[in-house]
Amino acid sequence: xxxxxxxxxxxxxxxxxxxxxxxxxxxxxxxxxxxxxxxxxxxxxxxxxxxxxxxxxxxxxxxxxxxxxxxxxxxxxxxxxxxxxxxxxxxxxxxxxxxxxxxxxxxxxxxxxxxxxxxxxxxxxxxxxxxxxxxxxxxxxxxxxxxxxxxxxxxxxxxxxxxxxxxxxxxxxxxxxxxxxxxxxxxxxxxxxxxxxxxxxxxxxxxxxxxxxxxxxxxxxxxxxxxxxxxxxxxxxxxxxxxxxxxxxxxxxxxxxxxxxxxxxxxxxxxxxxxxxxxxxxxxxxxxxxxxxxxxxxxxxxxxxxxxxxxxxxxxxxxxxxxxxxxxxxxxxxxxxxxxxxxxxxxxxxxxxxxxxxxxxxxxxxxxxxxxxxxxxxxxxxxxxxxxxxxxxxxxxxxxxxxxxxxxxxxxxxxxxxxxxxxxxxxxxxxxxxxxxxxxxxxxxxxxxxxxxxxxxxxxxxxxxxxxxxxxxxxxxxxxxxxxxxxxxxxxxxxxxxxxxxxxxxxxxxxxxxxxxxxxxxxxxxxxxxxxxxxxxxxxxxxxxxxxxxxxxxxxxxxxxxxxxxxxxxxxxxxxxxxxxxxxxxxxxxxxxxx
DNA sequence: CATGTCACG
DNA sequence: ACGTACGTGACATGA
Numbered sequence: 001x002x003x004x005x006x007x008x009x010x011x012x013x014x015x016x017x018x019x020x021x022x023x024x025x026x027x028x029x030x031x032x033x034x035x036x037x038x039x040x041x042x043x044x045x046x047x048x049x050x051x052x053x054x055x056x057x058x059x060x061x062x063x064x065x066x067x068x069x070x071x072x073x074x075x076x077x078x079x080x081x082x083x084x085x086x087x088x089x090x091x092x093x094x095x096x097x098x099x100x101x102x103x104x105x106x107x108x109x110x111x112x113x114x115x116x117x118x119x120x121x122x123x124x125x126x127x128x129x130x131x132x133x134x135x136x137x138x139x140x141x142x143x144x145x146x147x148x149x150x151x152x153x154x155x156x157x158x159x160x161x162x163x164x165x166x167x168x169x170x171x172x173x174x175x176x177x178x179x180x181x182x183x184x185x186x187x188x189x190x191x192x193x194x195x196x197x198x199x200x201x202x203x204x205x206x207x208x209x210x211x212x213x214x215x216x217x218x219x220x221x222x223x224x225x226x227x228x229x230x231x232x233x234x235x236x237x238x239x240x241x242x243x244x245x246x247x248x249x250x251x252x253x254x255x256x257x258x259x260x261x262x263x264x265x266x267x268x269x270x271x272x273x274x275x276x277x278x279x280x281x282x283x284x285x286x287x288x289x290x291x292x293x294x295x296x297x298x299x300x301x302x303x304x305x306x307x308x309x310x311x312x313x314x315x316x317x318x319x320x321x322x323x324x325x326x327x328x329x330x331x332x333x334x335x336x337x338x339x340x341x342x343x344x345x346x347x348x349x350x351x352x353x354x355x356x357x358x359x360x361x362x363x364x365x366x367x368x369x370x371x372x373x374x375x376x377x378x379x380x381x382x383x384x385x386x387x388x389x390x391x392x393x394x395x396x397x398x399x400x401x402x403x404x405x406x407x408x409x410x411x412x413x414x415x416x417x418x419x420x421x422x423x424x425x426x427x428x429x430x431x432x433x434x435x436x437x438x439x440x441x442x443x444x445x446x447x448x449x450x451x452x453x454x455x456x457x458x459x460x461x462x463x464x465x466x467x468x469x470x471x472x473x474x475x476x477x478x479x480x481x482x483x484x485x486x487x488x489x490x491x492x493x494x495x496x497x498x499x500x501x502x503x504x505x506x507x508x509x510x511x512x513x514x515x516x517x518x519x520x521x522x523x524x525x526x527x528x529x530x531x532x533x534x535x536x537x538x539x540x541x542x543x544x545x546x547x548x549x550x551x552x553x554x555x556x557x558x559x560x561x562x563x564x565x566x567x568x569x570x571x572x573x574x575x576x577x578x579x580x581x582x583x584x585x586x587x588x589x590x591x592x593x594x595x
Numbered sequence: 596c597a598t599g600t601c602a603c604g
Numbered sequence: 605a606c607g608t609a610c611g612t613g614a615c616a617t618g619a
Contacts, residue, residue, distance in 0.1 A: 249616075249617055301616095305616075310614085331611060331612065333612095337611090342612080345612080432610070435608090436609070440609080500606080500607090501606080504608075511609095512609085548611085
């Protein structure tokens with residue numbers, strides 16, 4: 001049986017050099033996946049399924065997975081045979097457990113769909129098949145049911161599962177043709193897919209495999225302390241409120257604040273409820289004691305529930321490390337995201353929060369090294385707009401917010417006040433976000449007219465920036481999409497919406513996406529280069545995390561200097577802009593120290 | 596499962 | 605007249 005399959009596959013590969021596959025896997029985490037079966041498609045319309053682990057009454061004897069994989073290994077590892085798949089990062093993790101190194105990585109439908117249109121909803125196979133082939137994929141729910149009678153995949157009947165899995169492999173092969181055509185005929189999309197997204201797969205897979213060490217004992221200690229503080233705060237709140245209630249319930253808090261105690265309603269949520277969000281409480285805290293206590297409770301409660309209580313549960317018992325997943329096909333702008341757990345939002349802004357960060361550590365004899373781009377989005381704005389003033393603000397090594405403040409407020413660099421610098425910083429950020437005068441006014445707590453004056457003065461000093469913003473709007477309007485410096489596209493379906501709010505939101509995205517997206521492209525390029533360099537140069541160092549403009553490494557102390565130099569070089573040369581790319585590097589025994 | 600809130604860049 | 609700064613993920617609550 002297996003020999004026949006082997007000959008069959010090899011015979012076909014000889015003709016096309018390509019086949020598609022779908023690994024059907026079971027397991028909670030990517031580090032512990034079992035292969036239920038493999039579907040393979042050698043030729044459109046002809047796919048088959050190899051079952052291994054289906055388990056139910058009267059389930060037939062199945063193929064031996066190790067025997068089968070031993071025979072498939074040469075094909076899966078042959079650099080001249082293209083294996084089209086869906087989410088090859090996941091497949092790589094699974095196959096690694098069977099000592100198979102999947103290569104080449106040349107066709108991933110998940111990423112092809114993302115590059116083709118990053119806002120086309122979800123990039124899962126059924127939606128992609130509907131979008132590009134007008135085909136309805138077999139719904140897994142029809143096989144397994146739902147609710148309490150739901151079967152596990154393992155329990156799925158082979159006769160039912162075969163058409164489902166085989167169809168997936170067939171769709172992958174068909175989609176590889178149509179999506180590659182779409183990418184090839186739309187600007188630089190194919191290059192972005194081939195030279196950025198596909199090479200990044202193995203970089204991310206390696207980062208996920210390594211994971212980062214987290215000190216569970218330290219976090220447990222913090223949880224205990226936070227618990228004590230929270231109990232005290234809760235008592236104080238109940239005292240003032242005159243009753244006990246659930247402080248974590250926005251609804252109950254609203255009723256205490258605005259009905260019982262009649263505090264002024266400063267803002268409503270989008271459903272019309274009186275808001276108790278942080279900026280509102282901050283405002284109320286100037287006049288009342290209660291909101292201040294609630295703010296403190298909220299921030300500590302967040303630390304405890306999301307970080308100190310939960311992170312220890314994510315530590316893999318075999319490795320002692322946390323293995324987060326990096327999502328490569330989620331963010332519309334081209335950024336990565338991190339899940340299970342999210343390691344891109346570990347606290348840093350408060351002293352209490354930084355204690356959580358201190359629990360991210362290195363092994364004995366190693367260091368953590370954090371390298372982050374300085375003001376990368378603003379530098380990209382300078383490059384894209386070619387505004388002379390902004391370009392020159394970045395040409396020296398000066399503080400750009402200070403330079404902007406000096407220009408906008410007409411004072412010498414060394415005469416810029418703290419407040420002026422803060423305003424300039426808010427303007428700079430606001431520009432990247434497509435701000436309005438209203439938004440700036442709110443941010444700086446000044447009048448709208450005053451904010452408008454700031455913006456006006458900014459554009460007088462940096463007319464190229466206004467011109468760039470205007471041109472971007474026009475292009476977005478004409479083409480229906482905007483692009484990064486490297487040609488990544490973001491389609492803006494709402495740019496012509498009749499609803500003014502939707503349209504304006506799309507216009508702000510049009511302004512922001514090229515800058516946020518170009519920054520994402522640049523750090524992806526750096527990651528690919530650094531990963532390749534590390535594997536060639538044989539340094540005792542690993543990339544562990546990416547946090548949008550920052551890369552975190554773990555390195556043996558003996559290779560620290562080499563790593564630092566090599567990382568800085570590759571990050572600063574990942575793109576050549578008309579302003580320098582500047583990288584700050586920190587080193588420490590934990591992630592907080594490395595900043 | 597939606598809502599409100601809040602952690603990060 | 606109206607609502608208003610970009611992009612994410614996770615938690616607790618409550619229907």
